Structures are given as structure tokens and as C-alpha cells.
Amino acid sequence: MGKFKKGHKGGFKVGLVPHNKMRKCVSSKESDSEQTRYVRLTREMTNLVKNVPYKEDKSTSNPDIKPATLLRPKSSDIRKAKPVKSVKEKQRIESETNRTINIKLNAVMWNAVFNEHSELSPHCKGFLEWDMSKEERWGLGNSECAICDTCSYQSKRYRLYEEVQTGKKGRKPAKMNIGAQAALAQTSISTTSFRKILFGTNSVAPSVKGLQKRANVVLPKIKEINESDMKRLRERLIHIKKLRGADNPSAVSLQGDAAYNNPLYSGVGRTPFQPATQVVYTVAENETQDKSILTVLQKINCASYTQ
Known part of the structure; x- marks a missing residue:
């Protein structure tokens, strides 16, 4: 039984010169690194590609150029989840925004807050500010509370806007x-x-x-x-x-004019009339130099609303 030899049976012949002899590196071909990538467009981008607003002249187009094959569009764009902010972070952000307040009512609030804080905590030198967690909004108006960052002082809620007395x-x-x-x-x-x-x-x-x-x-x-x-x-x-x-x-001399919700040129080739569903007709007098408006007529021709 002969001795076992480790290795491959085949080998290079004597005197063979390798094709890459004396070369330190081999440049890769374009076909070696190029890989097929499949890109799935969004639904909005797919609609823009498919819906062409004009009729293309095929006689002038190049027959060798073919359009890309579109894959099924994405269901929706991936949105990053918003980071959860702490209560203190939300209050800090709110304290950097602007508010519409009544100057007189704001002065009344802070004078009352300063006096009350000095009576309850005479030795406290803390910073008084609005407590944004207790803010109450009413449209453009808002009601605020004051709080001290050192002691436990907290004021009542003050209304910083004027009200309309409706009697109700x-x-x-x-x-x-x-x-x-x-x-x-x-x-x-x-x-x-x-x-x-x-x-x-x-x-x-x-x-x-x-x-x-x-x-x-x-x-x-x-x-x-x-x-x-x-x-x-x-x-x-x-x-x-x-x-x-x-x-x-x-008997009064009048002049009138109408305003429509659609421009006149939008109905070219479709209707000889005004292509609109809403109209406001204004009638003014022509007897004085004021040219005062005497009446206004409004007409709406919609399926969900008629007047």
C-alpha cells in the first residue's frame, strides 16, 4: 500500500506563466460590481409616472428607449416615531412660546402674586413664573397660574383676557x-x-x-x-x-356687478355661460357720489347646498 499524499491531484505545469504575473491588483470589471436593484416607488410617485397630462407623439420618440417596469407601490411611507417628551420638557417648550394677553389684567395678576408670595414666604428669593401645566386656553385668550421654583407657593388662576357680557x-x-x-x-x-x-x-x-x-x-x-x-x-x-x-x-338709478368662484376662461369649449357654481351679485346706487351698496344677492348651485 502506497503512502497517502495530501493535496490536490491537479497542479500547474512546469514553465507555466500566470496571466497576472507581476500585477499587484486586478481591476474589477463593471459587470462584476454591478448588481440589479429593485426600487419600489411610493403611491404618489407611481401616480405621477403613470398619469401623463398630455398625449405623447410617438413618431418623434426613440423606439429603442423603453419605459421602466413599475413594481407595486409602497403602502405608505415609513415615518419615524416621535420621541416621548417628559412633562418638564413640555413645560419648558411651552414657556418659550408667545401668548396674547391683556396688559392691564397681566399687571393686576403679578402685583397680586408678588404681594401674596412675600406674605407667605417673606425670606424666599425664588423665581416666580407661569405654571404651564395649569394653563387654561380659551381660543386666543388664556388663564394662567404663577408658581415659585424655590418654595411651594402656587397662586390661583387669573384670567388674562376680557369677556363679552352676553347676559346668558x-x-x-x-x-x-x-x-x-x-x-x-x-x-x-x-x-x-x-x-x-x-x-x-x-x-x-x-x-x-x-x-x-x-x-x-x-x-x-x-x-x-x-x-x-x-x-x-x-x-x-x-x-x-x-x-x-x-x-x-x-325710481333709483342702479349699477351692478357679479363675482364668480371660477374664472371665465375655465369653461372655454365646454359652455357658453359662466362656468361657476357660486355667484355674489352686488347692486349699488348711481344717484350720489358715495355709490353706496344697496343690496347683495348670493346664489349657490351645489348638490349638497342650495340657496
Whole structure:
């Protein structure tokens, strides 16, 4: 029996010159490092790729270029979980924001707090500040408590906004909340834009539900006041024509204009009429230099709302 030899049976022949002799490294080819990667697009990106808003001219396109094969879109984007903040961290963040307060009521609060703190803790030299954990918000207004960071002093809650005396039971609305809705009714911005402005100033904005609830109370009052004022203007115009000696004072020269919710060019090729579902028609008098508005007509032609 022969002796066992360890190793491979095959081997290099004598005099063989390796193809990579005297080479320290071998450069890899592009095909060696290139790997196929499958990317799954989001649902929004998939819709943008598939939905082409124009008709492509295939005669000018290159037939050798083929579109990519789209995989099934992702269900949703992966969002990172928000870190859980402690109570002290939340209070510290709130203490760095801005508030809308009444200056007089704020002065009354701090004078009462200083006197009460000095009587209860005469030797305490702690720092008095708002206790953000006891803050109570009421739209744009808020009620605050004062607390000492050294002793155990804590004041009662002070209201830092003025109220409207309605003569009814229940909590009274804040004057600034009523004024904000009256101002929004005279501007073109919405509740969302109003909240964005407040957030941009690092202020606490009221909730959307609270703003809408207050608007449902304020807007009918504004409408009632406007209708009463236009009635007064019509009666004044008739009186002016009587003083002028007109035969028929009720016959008034008028001018009107309409505003639609859609532009006129949006209905080109589809309808010869105004392509709108909402219209506001304003009628003004043409008898005096004031050109006062005498009446306003509003029409809405929607499936969920008719007027």
C-alpha cells in the first residue's frame, strides 16, 4: 500500500506563466460590481409616472428607449416615531412660546402674586413664573397660574383676557375671539391661513373646531348688521330724491356687478355661460357720489347646498 499524499491531484505545469504575473491588483470589471436593484416607488410617485397630462407623439420618440417596469407601490411611507417628551420638557417648550394677553389684567395678576408670595414666604428669593401645566386656553385668550421654583407657593388662576357680557348663563366668550372672527369675515384668508400666521409667530393658535364654532355665532350677526345698514341707505336715498324734488323718489338709478368662484376662461369649449357654481351679485346706487351698496344677492348651485 502506497503512502497517502495530501493535496490536490491537479497542479500547474512546469514553465507555466500566470496571466497576472507581476500585477499587484486586478481591476474589477463593471459587470462584476454591478448588481440589479429593485426600487419600489411610493403611491404618489407611481401616480405621477403613470398619469401623463398630455398625449405623447410617438413618431418623434426613440423606439429603442423603453419605459421602466413599475413594481407595486409602497403602502405608505415609513415615518419615524416621535420621541416621548417628559412633562418638564413640555413645560419648558411651552414657556418659550408667545401668548396674547391683556396688559392691564397681566399687571393686576403679578402685583397680586408678588404681594401674596412675600406674605407667605417673606425670606424666599425664588423665581416666580407661569405654571404651564395649569394653563387654561380659551381660543386666543388664556388663564394662567404663577408658581415659585424655590418654595411651594402656587397662586390661583387669573384670567388674562376680557369677556363679552352676553347676559346668558355659561362661560362668556372672549372679546379677542369675537374680534378675530369679525376681521376674518372681511378678509380673503381662511381659518387654516389664520392658524398658520399664528404658528409662524410662535404663538398658540385656537383649534379649527373652536374657530368654526365661534364663526357660526359671529357671521349671522354680521349679516344682520349689514342688512340693517343697507336698509338705512335705501331709505336715505329715497329721502335725498324727495329733497331734490323727484316725481318718483322710489325710481333709483342702479349699477351692478357679479363675482364668480371660477374664472371665465375655465369653461372655454365646454359652455357658453359662466362656468361657476357660486355667484355674489352686488347692486349699488348711481344717484350720489358715495355709490353706496344697496343690496347683495348670493346664489349657490351645489348638490349638497342650495340657496
